[in-house]
Amino acid sequence: QQNKQAWPYPELVAHRGGGTLAPENTVAGFREGIRYGYRAAECDVKLSADKVCFLLHDDTVDRTSNGQGAAQGKTMAELSQLDAGGWKGGAFAGEALPTLANVAAYCLAQDMLLNIEIKPCPGRFEETGRLVAQEAARLWAGAAVPPLLSSFEIEALRAAQAAEPALPRAFLCEEIPADWRAILAELDCVALHCDHKTLTEPLARGIKAAGYQLLCYTVNDPADARRLLAWGVDSLCTDRLDLLPARG
Numbered sequence: 204q205q206n207k208q209a210w211p212y213p214e215l216v217a218h219r220g221g222g223t224l225a226p227e228n229t230v231a232g233f234r235e236g237i238r239y240g241y242r243a244a245e246c247d248v249k250l251s252a253d254k255v256c257f258l259l260h261d262d263t264v265d266r267t268s269n270g271q272g273a274a275q276g277k278t279m280a281e282l283s284q285l286d287a288g289g290w291k292g293g294a295f296a297g298e299a300l301p302t303l304a305n306v307a308a309y310c311l312a313q314d315m316l317l318n319i320e321i322k323p324c325p326g327r328f329e330e331t332g333r334l335v336a337q338e339a340a341r342l343w344a345g346a347a348v349p350p351l352l353s354s355f356e357i358e359a360l361r362a363a364q365a366a367e368p369a370l371p372r373a374f375l376c377e378e379i380p381a382d383w384r385a386i387l388a389e390l391d392c393v394a395l396h397c398d399h400k401t402l403t404e405p406l407a408r409g410i411k412a413a414g415y416q417l418l419c420y421t422v423n424d425p426a427d428a429r430r431l432l433a434w435g436v437d438s439l440c441t442d443r444l445d446l447l448p449a450r451g
């Protein structure tokens with residue numbers, strides 16, 4: 204059924220760079236992933252006021268930096284001044300809020316696979332999907348494995364598909380919608396990413412039988428991890444790199 208080249212999902216993917224062991228969505232997080240032997244990480248990417256792709260989960264910088272206010276109102280020069288590590292402890296003070304280019308350089312140098320979650324600021328779905336896809340294609344041009352693009356926002360995935368059809372895509376959802384087959388087909392996705400709490404074994408088996416890869420987030424309990432892998436789930440996105448050891 205799938206005509207697109209599948210993305211080589213490892214069994215474990217570090218959530219937001221290095222999970223909860225380091226400040227999320229920073230290079231320090233990715234370093235933690237490497238330290239634990241992880242081969243892949245997920246991160247959240249959005250656009251600054253001057254349309255630079257950068258890493259941040261929330262709409263505002265308040266929770267994960269020493270700044271305040273809406274992220275999309277700030278230029279990359281302003282965002283670069285923020286301390287994105289101090290909130291997580293003194294050892295991380297001064298950690299930069301990275302651009303997608305910063306993280307691409309790190310991942311390519313370390314042979315780390317990246318799942319870029321397109322996380323648009325309110326009202327910027329199409330623009331963010333398009334520009335993140337174009338920037339990802341430019342940064343990973345010639346790389347052995349392209350980054351995987353995922354999003355909760357269908358409009359952002361549609362824009363990414365139109366701009367860079369060759370980059371692999373995954374539809375991200377909390378609860379799997381009844382029309383998942385139609386969504387995955389329309390967006391020509393290689394995979395579905397869902398909240399592990401809402402997945403059932405029949406659904407997991409159905410998605411696998413339809414030829415898609417399946418990732419669950421955010422799996423932090425080793426017993427849940429074993430159960431999901433036994434259901435045929437390909438990959439687990441986790442905050443607890445210390446509890447879920449990478450193999451091989």
Ligand code: G3P
Nearest residue numbers: 245247320375396420440
């Ligand atoms: O991509 C999986 C996961 O990151 C989705 O949830 O809120 O952590 O971005 P969130």
Ligand code: MG
Nearest residue numbers: 245246247320
């Ligand atoms: Mg995410």
